[in-house]
Amino acid sequence: MAEIHDQFDTILILDFGSQYSHLITRRCRELNVYAELQPCTQKIKDINFKPKGIILSGSPYSVYDNDAPRVDPEVFTLGVPVLGICYGLQEMAWNLGGKVTKCDHREYGFAQLGISKIGSGNTSVDALFEGLGEEMQVWMSHGDQLSSIPEDFHVIGQTPTAPFAAIAHNSKPFYGIQFHPEVTHSPRGREVIGRFVLNICECKPSWTMEEFIGKEIARIRAICGTKGRVIGAVSGGVDSTVAAKLMHEAIGDRFHAIMVDNGVLRLNEAKQVHTMLNEDLGVNLTVVDASELFLSRLKDIEDPEQKRKIIGNTFINIFEAEAAKIEAAAEEEEKAGGDKKGRVEWLLQGTLYPDVIESISFKGPSATIKTHHNVGGLLKDMKLKLIEPLRELFKDEVRALGRLLSIPAHLVQRHPFPGPGLAIRILGPVTREQVKILQHADNIYIEEIRKANLYNEISQAFAVLLPVKAVGVMGDKRTYEQVIALRAVQSEDFMTADWYVFPADVLRRISSRITNEVEGINRVTYDISSKPPATVEWL
Numbered sequence: 001m002a003e004i005h006d007q008f009d010t011i012l013i014l015d016f017g018s019q020y021s022h023l024i025t026r027r028c029r030e031l032n033v034y035a036e037l038q039p040c041t042q043k044i045k046d047i048n049f050k051p052k053g054i055i056l057s058g059s060p061y062s063v064y065d066n067d068a069p070r071v072d073p074e075v076f077t078l079g080v081p082v083l084g085i086c087y088g089l090q091e092m093a094w095n096l097g098g099k100v101t102k103c104d105h106r107e108y109g110f111a112q113l114g115i116s117k118i119g120s121g122n123t124s125v126d127a128l129f130e131g132l133g134e135e136m137q138v139w140m141s142h143g144d145q146l147s148s149i150p151e152d153f154h155v156i157g158q159t160p161t162a163p164f165a166a167i168a169h170n171s172k173p174f175y176g177i178q179f180h181p182e183v184t185h186s187p188r189g190r191e192v193i194g195r196f197v198l199n200i201c202e203c204k205p206s207w208t209m210e211e212f213i214g215k216e217i218a219r220i221r222a223i224c225g226t227k228g229r230v231i232g233a234v235s236g237g238v239d240s241t242v243a244a245k246l247m248h249e250a251i252g253d254r255f256h257a258i259m260v261d262n263g264v265l266r267l268n269e270a271k272q273v274h275t276m277l278n279e280d281l282g283v284n285l286t287v288v289d290a291s292e293l294f295l296s297r298l299k300d301i302e303d304p305e306q307k308r309k310i311i312g313n314t315f316i317n318i319f320e321a322e323a324a325k326i327e328a329a330a331e332e333e334e335k336a337g338g339d340k341k342g343r344v345e346w347l348l349q350g351t352l353y354p355d356v357i358e359s360i361s362f363k364g365p366s367a368t369i370k371t372h373h374n375v376g377g378l379l380k381d382m383k384l385k386l387i388e389p390l391r392e393l394f395k396d397e398v399r400a401l402g403r404l405l406s407i408p409a410h411l412v413q414r415h416p417f418p419g420p421g422l423a424i425r426i427l428g429p430v431t432r433e434q435v436k437i438l439q440h441a442d443n444i445y446i447e448e449i450r451k452a453n454l455y456n457e458i459s460q461a462f463a464v465l466l467p468v469k470a471v472g473v474m475g476d477k478r479t480y481e482q483v484i485a486l487r488a489v490q491s492e493d494f495m496t497a498d499w500y501v502f503p504a505d506v507l508r509r510i511s512s513r514i515t516n517e518v519e520g521i522n523r524v525t526y527d528i529s530s531k532p533p534a535t536v537e538w539l
C-alpha cells in the first residue's frame with residue numbers, strides 16, 4: 001500500500017518534547033514539502049521509508065540530565081542531512097564529542113546572529129545561510145549551550161553570548177543551530193528551514209493539495225478494493241465534509257454518510273447539514289435521530305469527562321447499528337436477485353493531524369486535558385476499521401483541500417463545532433429544556449456576528465449556559481434566571497487562542513437580544529480568558 005511518505009519527499013522531525021515541534025512540521029509543509037513528526041524514541045531501523053532529511057527538535061530537558069531523551073545514533077549513519085535545533089544541536093554535539101554546559105546567562109528572547117564567512121578567501125557563507133546577509137535577528141530559548149564543538153565541525157554563526165550558535169560538519173551534511181527558526185519571532189527562520197529542506201536535502205516541493213487529492217483518492221480505492229463499503233461519520237463540520245467529499249469522489253455510492261442527531265446539536269443543524277450534503281455536494285447523507293438515546297444516557301451527568309465518553313461511545317454504537325442495517329438491506333437485495341455487495345468494513349472519520357500529534361509525545365500521550373470524542377472516546381472492541389484520510393493534515397490544509405474539491409466557501413470557513421456539542425457547553429446536567437435555551441441564545445449570537453460581518457475574523461464563537469441563577473428586573477418584576485456566557489476566540493491551530501475584542505455596539509446588541517428573546521435568561525457575560533490558561537470550550 002503506497003503511504004504518503006512513499007509518494008512525496010519527506011522530512012522526518014524527531015520530537016524531543018519542545019513546545020514548538022509541530023511548528024517545524026508546519027514550516028516544512030509551507031514550503032510544499034511533506035514532513036512528519038515522530039517521537040524521538042522512534043528507532044530509525046523501524047521506519048518504513050527513507051526520509052530525505054532529519055530535523056531534531058528542541059526539548060525542555062538538558063542533555064546532561066540522567067533521564068534526558070536520547071537520539072538514535074543511527075540518525076547519523078543513515079546518510080541523509082541532519083539539522084539539530086536548540087536541544088537538537090546540543091544532543092548532536094553531545095553524541096559526536098562536543099561539550100554542553102549550563103550557561104551563565106540564560107538566553108530567552110531576541111539575539112543577533114552573526115553569520116560567519118567561510119571557505120577559501122573567507123568570502124562565502126554556509127549553504128544553510130546562503131543569501132541571508134551578514135546578520136539576522138533570531139529567537140533563543142535556552143539555558144545550556146555548547147562550550148566546545150565536536151571535532152570535524154566548524155562555526156557558521158555566533159551571537160555575542162553564544163560563540164557556537166550555529167555549527168556545521170566539515171564534510172557531512174550535519175548542522176546545528178541554537179536558535180529557533182520555526183517561530184515567527186525569527187523573521188528569516190523560514191528561509192533557514194528552506195535552505196535546509198530544499199537546498200541541502202534537495203526535497204522536491206511537490207506536497208500540494210492538488211497532488212494530495214489524486215494520490216489520496218487512489219489510496220482510498222486501493223484500501224477499499226472494488227466492493228468494500230464505508231460508512232462515514234459526518235457532522236457538517238469542515239473536516240468530515242471534506243473527508244466525505246473526498247470519499248465520494250473515490251468510491252461513489254459505496255460511501256454512506258451518516259449524521260447522528262445526538263440531541264445536542266445547534267438549532268436546525270441536522271436539517272441544514274442534510275440539505276447541504278445532499279443538495280450542495282451530491283453526497284448521500286442519512287440523518288439518524290438518536291437524541292432520545294443520547295439524552296437518556298446523559299441524564300443527571302455533570303462530570304465533563306463522563307459526558308464526553310458517553311457521547312463518544314454512543315456515537316460508535318449508532319454507527320455499528322447503521323452498518324448492520326446497511327448490510328441487512330444489501331442481503332435482502334441479493335436474495336431478490338440483486339448484485340452481491342461488499343461488506344461495510346470501514347468507518348470514515350475526519351480526524352486531523354493535531355489530534356494525532358497530541359497523542360505521540362515521546363513520554364506517551366501528553367497529560368490528558370480533555371478526551372476528544374473521536375480519539376479517546378472510541379469503543380475498545382469496535383468492529384469497524386477506521387479510515388481517516390485527513391490524519392496527516394492541518395486545518396488550513398483541509399480548508400485548501402475543500403476549496404479544491406469545490407466545497408462552497410461558507411462551508412469551508414465554518415467555525416469548528418465539537419462532536420459532544422452543546423453537552424459540553426451546558427454546565428451541569430443536560431436536559432431538553434436546557435438544550436433549547438442554549439440553542440436559541442447561540443443562534444442569536446452567531447446571527448449577530450454574521451450581520452456585523454465578523455464571522456470570518458473570529459476563529460470560533462459560541463454561547464455557554466452557566467449553572468447559576470442571578471437576580472434581574474424585567475417589566476418592573478423581579479426575575480431569578482440563568483446566565484449565558486459568550487465565547488469568541490482567534491486562533492491559528494486551537495492549541496493556543498486569544499479572546500476576541502468585539503466592538504461594544506455588537507456586544508450590546510447581542511446581549512439585549514438574548515435577554516429579550518430567550519426565556520429563562522436575564523444576564524449575559526463575555527469570557528475574556530485566553531488559552532492557556534483556559535481552554536476554548538468550558539468543559
Ligand SMILES: Nc1ncnc2c1ncn2[C@@H]1O[C@H](COP(=O)(O)OP(=O)(O)OP(=O)(O)O)[C@@H](O)[C@H]1O
Nearest residue numbers: 233234235237238239240259260349350416417419
Ligand atoms: N453529529 C455527528 N454525526 C456524525 N459524526 C460526527 C458528528 N459529530 C462529530 N462527528 C465525527 O467526529 C469527527 C470529529 O469531529 P470534529 O468536530 O473534530 O470535526 P468536524 O465536525 O468534521 O469538523 P469541525 O472541526 O470543523 O467541527 C468528525 O469529523 C466526524 O467524523
Ligand SMILES: O=c1[nH]c(=O)c2[nH+]cn([C@@H]3O[C@H](COP(=O)(O)O)[C@@H](O)[C@H]3O)c2[nH]1
Nearest residue numbers: 371372373416417418419420494535536537
Ligand atoms: O470534535 C471535537 N470533539 C471534542 O471532544 C472536542 N473538544 C474540544 N473540541 C474543539 O477543539 C478545539 C480546542 O478546544 P479546547 O481548547 O477546549 O480543547 C475547539 O475548537 C473545540 O471546539 C472538540 N472537538
Ligand SMILES: NC(=O)CC[C@H](N)C(=O)O
Nearest residue numbers: 058059086087142143144
Ligand atoms: N529550547 C530548547 O531546546 C532548550 C534546550 C535545553 N533545555 C536548554 O535549556 O538549553
Ligand SMILES: [Mg+2]
Nearest residue numbers: 235237417418
Ligand atoms: Mg465538528
